[in-house]
Amino acid sequence: MPTRQDDPVTSDPAGDRIWPDLPTLTCVVQPDPVTRDDGSTTRLLVVRLTNPAGDLLDTAVFADLDALGRRLVTQPSIGGVVLTGPRAGVFAPHFRLGEIADGAEALGRPVPYALARAAYVGVAGLSRVDVLRERVLASPAAGIAELVRTHTALTRLGALPQVVVAAIDGDALAGGCELALACDLRVMARGDGRIGLVEVTAAIPPGAGGTQRLVRAVGAARARSMALRATTLDAGAAHDVGLVDEVCEPVDVLDTALRLAADVARRNPAAVHAVKRAMQGGRAFREGLATEGAGFLSTASTPGAIARLRAFAAASDDRGVRTPWRDRTWLR
Amino acid sequence: MPTRQDDPVTSDPAGDRIWPDLPTLTCVVQPDPVTRDDGSTTRLLVVRLTNPAGDLLDTAVFADLDALGRRLVTQPSIGGVVLTGPRAGVFAPHFRLGEIADGAEALGRPVPYALARAAYVGVAGLSRVDVLRERVLASPAAGIAELVRTHTALTRLGALPQVVVAAIDGDALAGGCELALACDLRVMARGDGRIGLVEVTAAIPPGAGGTQRLVRAVGAARARSMALRATTLDAGAAHDVGLVDEVCEPVDVLDTALRLAADVARRNPAAVHAVKRAMQGGRAFREGLATEGAGFLSTASTPGAIARLRAFAAASDDRGVRTPWRDRTWLR
Amino acid sequence: MPTRQDDPVTSDPAGDRIWPDLPTLTCVVQPDPVTRDDGSTTRLLVVRLTNPAGDLLDTAVFADLDALGRRLVTQPSIGGVVLTGPRAGVFAPHFRLGEIADGAEALGRPVPYALARAAYVGVAGLSRVDVLRERVLASPAAGIAELVRTHTALTRLGALPQVVVAAIDGDALAGGCELALACDLRVMARGDGRIGLVEVTAAIPPGAGGTQRLVRAVGAARARSMALRATTLDAGAAHDVGLVDEVCEPVDVLDTALRLAADVARRNPAAVHAVKRAMQGGRAFREGLATEGAGFLSTASTPGAIARLRAFAAASDDRGVRTPWRDRTWLR
Numbered sequence: 001m002p003t004r005q006d007d008p009v010t011s012d013p014a015g016d017r018i019w020p021d022l023p024t025l026t027c028v029v030q031p032d033p034v035t036r037d038d039g040s041t042t043r044l045l046v047v048r049l050t051n052p053a054g055d056l057l058d059t060a061v062f063a064d065l066d067a068l069g070r071r072l073v074t075q076p077s078i079g080g081v082v083l084t085g086p087r088a089g090v091f092a093p094h095f096r097l098g099e100i101a102d103g104a105e106a107l108g109r110p111v112p113y114a115l116a117r118a119a120y121v122g123v124a125g126l127s128r129v130d131v132l133r134e135r136v137l138a139s140p141a142a143g144i145a146e147l148v149r150t151h152t153a154l155t156r157l158g159a160l161p162q163v164v165v166a167a168i169d170g171d172a173l174a175g176g177c178e179l180a181l182a183c184d185l186r187v188m189a190r191g192d193g194r195i196g197l198v199e200v201t202a203a204i205p206p207g208a209g210g211t212q213r214l215v216r217a218v219g220a221a222r223a224r225s226m227a228l229r230a231t232t233l234d235a236g237a238a239h240d241v242g243l244v245d246e247v248c249e250p251v252d253v254l255d256t257a258l259r260l261a262a263d264v265a266r267r268n269p270a271a272v273h274a275v276k277r278a279m280q281g282g283r284a285f286r287e288g289l290a291t292e293g294a295g296f297l298s299t300a301s302t303p304g305a306i307a308r309l310r311a312f313a314a315a316s317d318d319r320g321v322r323t324p325w326r327d328r329t330w331l332r
Numbered sequence: 333m334p335t336r337q338d339d340p341v342t343s344d345p346a347g348d349r350i351w352p353d354l355p356t357l358t359c360v361v362q363p364d365p366v367t368r369d370d371g372s373t374t375r376l377l378v379v380r381l382t383n384p385a386g387d388l389l390d391t392a393v394f395a396d397l398d399a400l401g402r403r404l405v406t407q408p409s410i411g412g413v414v415l416t417g418p419r420a421g422v423f424a425p426h427f428r429l430g431e432i433a434d435g436a437e438a439l440g441r442p443v444p445y446a447l448a449r450a451a452y453v454g455v456a457g458l459s460r461v462d463v464l465r466e467r468v469l470a471s472p473a474a475g476i477a478e479l480v481r482t483h484t485a486l487t488r489l490g491a492l493p494q495v496v497v498a499a500i501d502g503d504a505l506a507g508g509c510e511l512a513l514a515c516d517l518r519v520m521a522r523g524d525g526r527i528g529l530v531e532v533t534a535a536i537p538p539g540a541g542g543t544q545r546l547v548r549a550v551g552a553a554r555a556r557s558m559a560l561r562a563t564t565l566d567a568g569a570a571h572d573v574g575l576v577d578e579v580c581e582p583v584d585v586l587d588t589a590l591r592l593a594a595d596v597a598r599r600n601p602a603a604v605h606a607v608k609r610a611m612q613g614g615r616a617f618r619e620g621l622a623t624e625g626a627g628f629l630s631t632a633s634t635p636g637a638i639a640r641l642r643a644f645a646a647a648s649d650d651r652g653v654r655t656p657w658r659d660r661t662w663l664r
Numbered sequence: 665m666p667t668r669q670d671d672p673v674t675s676d677p678a679g680d681r682i683w684p685d686l687p688t689l690t691c692v693v694q695p696d697p698v699t700r701d702d703g704s705t706t707r708l709l710v711v712r713l714t715n716p717a718g719d720l721l722d723t724a725v726f727a728d729l730d731a732l733g734r735r736l737v738t739q740p741s742i743g744g745v746v747l748t749g750p751r752a753g754v755f756a757p758h759f760r761l762g763e764i765a766d767g768a769e770a771l772g773r774p775v776p777y778a779l780a781r782a783a784y785v786g787v788a789g790l791s792r793v794d795v796l797r798e799r800v801l802a803s804p805a806a807g808i809a810e811l812v813r814t815h816t817a818l819t820r821l822g823a824l825p826q827v828v829v830a831a832i833d834g835d836a837l838a839g840g841c842e843l844a845l846a847c848d849l850r851v852m853a854r855g856d857g858r859i860g861l862v863e864v865t866a867a868i869p870p871g872a873g874g875t876q877r878l879v880r881a882v883g884a885a886r887a888r889s890m891a892l893r894a895t896t897l898d899a900g901a902a903h904d905v906g907l908v909d910e911v912c913e914p915v916d917v918l919d920t921a922l923r924l925a926a927d928v929a930r931r932n933p934a935a936v937h938a939v940k941r942a943m944q945g946g947r948a949f950r951e952g953l954a955t956e957g958a959g960f961l962s963t964a965s966t967p968g969a970i971a972r973l974r975a976f977a978a979a980s981d982d983r984g985v986r987t988p989w990r991d992r993t994w995l996r
Contacts (some may be wrong), residue, residue: 037867038968163892184888200607203369203600211610217885220611221549222574224516227607228495228596241574242886242905264892268867268968274959275864275891278875279884282955284616284948291614295606304370304600532939535701535932543942552943553881554906557849559939560827560928573906616948623946627938636702636932 015046019071022064024051026086034079034262042079044261045072045162046254050086054320057175058096062150065179069156079265081160082257083183084167088250091168091193093326095175097202098316101309103143104300111301117294124148124290144297150208151289154182158280161273163264167257169250173232173325174199178208181217184264184276186243187257189250194232195243201230201330203308207296212288216281218243232331347378351403354396356383358418366411366594374411376593377404377494378586382418386652389507390428394482397511401488408493411597414589415515416499420582423500423525425658427507429534430648433641435475436632443633449626456480456622476629482540483621486514490612493605495596499589501582505564505657506531510540513549516596516608518575519589520567521582527575528564533662535640539628544620548613550575564663679710683735686728688715690750698743698926706743708925709736709826710918714750718984721839722760726814729843733820743929745824746921747847748831752914755832755857757990759839761866762980765973767807768964775965781958788812788954808961814872815953818846822944825937827928831921833914837896837989838863842872845881848928848940850907851921852899853914859907860896865994867972871960876952880945882907896995 015028026048033041047068051061072078085091111119123144126132136145157164166172166180169189177195180186188195197206197214205211206227214223218241225231238244248256264272281288299305312330316323324330347360358380365373379400383393404410417423443451455476458464468477489496498504498512501521509527512518520527529538529546537543538559546555550573557563570576580588596604613620631637644662648655656662679692690712697705711732715725736742749755775783787808790796800809821828830836830844833853841859844850852859861870861878869875870891878887882905889895902908912920928936945952963969976994980987988994 037865038972184892186885200596200599200603201369203603205603205606205610211607213884215548215611216879217883219549219551219574219883220545220613221518221577224608224611225577227611228516228599228604229592230599242883245885245889260893264864267864267892267894268963268966268972270963270966270969271864271867271869272892274869274956274963275875276888278869278952278956278959279879279888279891281884282948282951284614287614288610292606292610295610299600299602299606302600302602305602308370308600532928532931532935533701535935537935537938537942543939547880547943551881551883551906552877552945553850553909556940556943557909559943560848560931560936561924562931616946619946620942624938624942627942631932631934631938634932634934637934640702640932 019068022067024049024061024064025068026050027068029078030258034265036079036266037268042265043077044080044082044258044265045078046082046084046258048084048086049092053096054317055086055090055093056096056320057092057094057179058099059146062146062153066149066153066156069153069160072160072162073156076161076269078162079269080261081162081164082167082254082261083164083179084254084257085170089170089191089193091166091170091172092176092179093171094173094323095208096320097309098313100143100204100300101306101313103146104306104309106140106143107301108140109301110303111297113294113298116297116301117290119144120148120290120293120297127152147207147293147296151293154179154209155280155289157182158184159277161269163261163272165257165261167253168195168244169193169253171195171326174202174206175208178206178210178213181210181213185245185260187246187248187253187260188235188238188244189248189253190235191250194234195238196230196232197227198230198232198325198331200228201325202312203305204300205292205295207292207300209289209292211292212281212285216285230331350377351400354399356381356393356396357400358382359400361410362590366597368411368598369600374597375409376412376414376590376597377410378414378416378590380416380418381424385428386649387418387422387425388428388652389424389426389511390431391478394478394485398481398485398488401485401492404492404494405488408601410494411601412593413492413494413496414499414586414593415496415511416586416589417502421502421523421525423498423502423504424508424511425503426505426655427540428652429641430645432475432536432632433638433645435478436638436641438472438475439633440472441633442635443629445626445630448629448633449622451476452480452622452625452629459484479539479625479628483625486511486541487612487621489514490516491609493601495593495604497589497593499585500527500576501525501585503527503658506538507540510538510542510545513542513545517577517592519578519580519585519592520570520576521580521585522567523582526564526566527570528562529559530562530564530657530663532560533562533657534644535637536632537624537627539624539632541621541624543624544613544617548617562663683732686731688713688725688728689732690714691732693742694922698929700743700930701932706929707741708744708746708922708929709742710746710748710922712748712750713756717760718981719750719754719757720760720984721756721758721843722763723810726810726817729821730813730817733817733824736824736826737820740825740933742826743933744925745826745828746831746918746925747828747843748918748921749834753834753855753857755830755834755836756840756843757835758837758987759872760984761973762977764807764868764964765970765977767810768970768973770804770807771965772804773965774967775961777958777962780961780965781954783808784812784954784957784961791816811871811957811960815957818843818873819944819953821846822848823941825933827925827936829921829925831917832859832908833857833917835859835990838866838870839872842870842874842877845874845877849909849924851910851912851917851924852902852908853912853917854899855914858896858898859902860894861891862894862896862989862995864892865894865989866976867969868964869956869959871956871964873953873956875956876945876949880949894995
């Protein structure tokens with residue numbers, strides 16, 4: 001395992017950074033082993049989202065999360081994962097909306113719902129074969145393949161044998177909320193950070209599984225209300241509805257998440273895997289992802305949505321450090 | 333749009349009443365436009381349940397709600413709907429049970445569950461063709477077609493591109509609760525009004541989608557408990573379990589509902605539509621409606637249930653202003 | 665109905681014990697009739713779990729629960745069931761883990777997930793024919809048939825025309841929690857008793873439907889958290905999340921459960937049956953049971969899980985009065 005202790009993002013000098021070829025993620029194996037119930041030991045992996053582009057999620061991050069999941073499936077030496085942001089006060093603010101506009105524009109015209117659903121299902125089928133997926137990703141239908149990859153990558157997190165804990169200090173809005181929902185457990189720091197599906201304020205629906213996961217997490221009534229009204233919750237309110245498992249001070253968020261991850265990592269990974277698989281949702285969940293995906297494509301490909309996404313980008317700075325969601329101007 | 337400002341039910345003289353051919357609904361377009369995020373404007377529609385027959389729900393109301401939904405699908409100038417009762421203190425107390433007895437008796441004999449399920453599925457298929465539906469509605473199987481139409485009409489509300497907000501001041505029991513559950517958001521006034529699935533006290537199960545929607549709204553444990561025990565909740569308790577989104581004073585219920593509707597109506601309707609569709613439930617939801625429908629038919633068609641429904645009607649006045657649910661005598 | 669008033673477990677001398685051929689259950693028909701809404705009367709049945717083997721659940725208990733359910737389906741004179749423990753402070757602590765190790769070892773080798781799923785589905789099909797089920801139960805695949813029978817027996821409780829109320833005074837851990845979840849309503853006494861899915865601490869996932877029922881009961885977020893972290897809740901916390909319907913003092917737990925059962929038993933049993941059936945979950949629920957069952961088999965059949973289950977048994981006394989879950993040593 002290559003060590004890059006010179007990397008300023010690695011706060012813990014004793015941790016081993018692995019997988020530096022995933023450019024937007026900084027993956028550090030924790031030095032303290034976790035002793036399993038059977039006496040063996042395992043390690044926890046801290047994955048920091050370190051996208052230099054304004055800390056936002058984008059297709060590069062999801063490509064890396066996709067690769068991360070594929071590697072973790074066959075990494076029994078790692079017993080648990082904590083997913084966190086690059087530094088204090090920042091988790092995964094949201095997805096870069098300009099990229100969605102680019103992908104939607106590349107489709108060339110609005111895609112009606114029925115056609116979008118057929119396209120989603122077709123691309124999802126093709127995407128199981130790596131070489132075909134690469135071809136679609138290089139075509140005008142790249143946006144569809146990206147959407148499918150996002151669904152696949154997040155669903156894989158929920159199906160890993162390792163527990164995945166989100167350590168949230170800061171905003172988890174829209175795509176950031178959907179990423180947090182795809183983790184098994186969530187720790188959230190008190191403070192200014194908010195969590196919620198706010199996509200409708202940018203003229204699009206959630207598109208990274210959030211519609212399905214929020215319904216399952218907090219029930220359809222609260223989920224529908226949150227997504228339609230673009231409700232954002234602070235840590236305490238998110239805890240009250242069961243969306244967040246532990247609330248703590250910002251300075252404790254990583255330690256708390258590591259403690260939760262260790263609590264699960266000491267268990268038989270086959271048992272953890274079986275619990276996760278049985279609770280993920282099956283065919284109805286996958287069908288729901290297709291419904292979500294088709295609605296996302298048919299909505300985002302309309303001129304009105306593209307114009308609104310462009311307006312969002314225009315109201316942001318180039319890197320995405322200041323955006324209408326991060327500064328709350330579009331959340332009023 | 334024809335205006336009927338002389339209609340006493342239209343409290344707002346500036347609103348335009350539309351669709352006066354729907355006799356049990358008073359539909360008034362609100363004068364104040366809602367400015368969308370893209371700068372365009374839209375209008376909210378207030379739909380008052382104004383069935384002269386004791387304010388109850390009945391097949392006439394569901395026929396009108398069915399027609400309302402069909403029209404709204406193609407009414408992009410309306411961005412949101414508030415569904416409310418005829419006057420202060422009254423929402424939709426419940427469905428007229430005598431009509432259920434009539435429909436059940438017309439079937440001629442108890443219909444076993446398996447046959448009821450086959451009949452439900454068959455009539456649901458036929459009902460997609462308008463002319464066939466009209467034939468079934470004129471046959472002894474009219475009760476089955478009414479049941480299917482109720483399911484279809486309420487499912488359509490949840491699939492409209494417009495947000496639909498229930499403004500509840502008063503009781504929403506049994507069918508009234510099911511109607512409220514079929515709306516996207518619910519506002520409920522403090523006071524004597526109660527919400528709940530109380531059908532078992534009249535010897536029948538819920539039959540307007542309530543079994544499926546309550547499970548999805550508040551979880552299977554609370555839903556089963558509420559439906560089996562005929563639990564009724566006041567506004568505060570309903571809010572605590574997430575069944576109601578906002579609680580307010582009776583005098584504010586319409587304004588609060590209009591505010592919620594405007595908050596959603598200003599968003600891209602395609603995005604709202606996509607959120608609603610992705611969160612409605614898919615095949616499992618439709619399968620659940622068939623299970624509910626078959627259980628309703630097989631139960632309601634037994635002599636015991638018919639006798640109980642007749643006893644309910646006998647304990648009510650002719651119009652249904654006083655019934656064993658409205659005066660709570662059957663809810664003890 | 666044979667009476668065995670000399671049986672010390674029958675606290676109520678006026679009750680009639682029925683079905684004494686179910687050795688691990690003491691079934692007593694309550695003397696006080698419940699008057700139904702239609703004026704007829706019905707009786708409540710108190711089923712005490714009276715397994716002499718340390719009060720634990722085991723295959724003998726589930727065989728009896730399976731038989732109990734088959735009889736209740738055709739027992740219209742019984743309108744409601746209360747399921748409770750043998751005495752104050754004891755409900756159903758958990759399943760005897762040594763038996764799971766026996767069944768897993770008899771399979772001869774670890775069963776991969778895909779094969780386990782095929783085996784589960786196959787045995788579930790065979791088990792519909794009694795004579796075939798008996799054959800499988802006498803084969804090395806007995807463990808699979810036991811698993812299927814557990815699922816079938818608990819699903820049948822949820823599909824009975826009678827309401828089934830769990831009266832919990834004491835622990836309902838792992839299999840005990842799954843049994844409680846399979847009941848329609850739950851009453852839990854204040855005190856030391858805890859409820860939760862703690863299976864992962866013994867290297868296995870829940871295997872009696874708990875993964876599916878907890879997700880439906882309290883939502884996927886809380887359910888996943890509880891099962892992965894082996895969270896246990898006292899009566900108050902279980903009530904807060906909707907897992908328990910009523911909390912009371914230990915001395916009142918049976919009376920409270922009988923009151924709840926009577927409240928439902930006075931309704932038309934066809935209506936109760938229809939509510940239960942419509943809220944049970946359909947195809948997605950059955951598919952989820954197969955996923956759970958396959959994960960359970962593939963996990964429990966590994967040497968690591970078997971060793972852990974044996975360690976659990978070794979840390980228990982022979983009867984199971986003292987076990988690492990009952991004394992909390994494995995729950996820290």
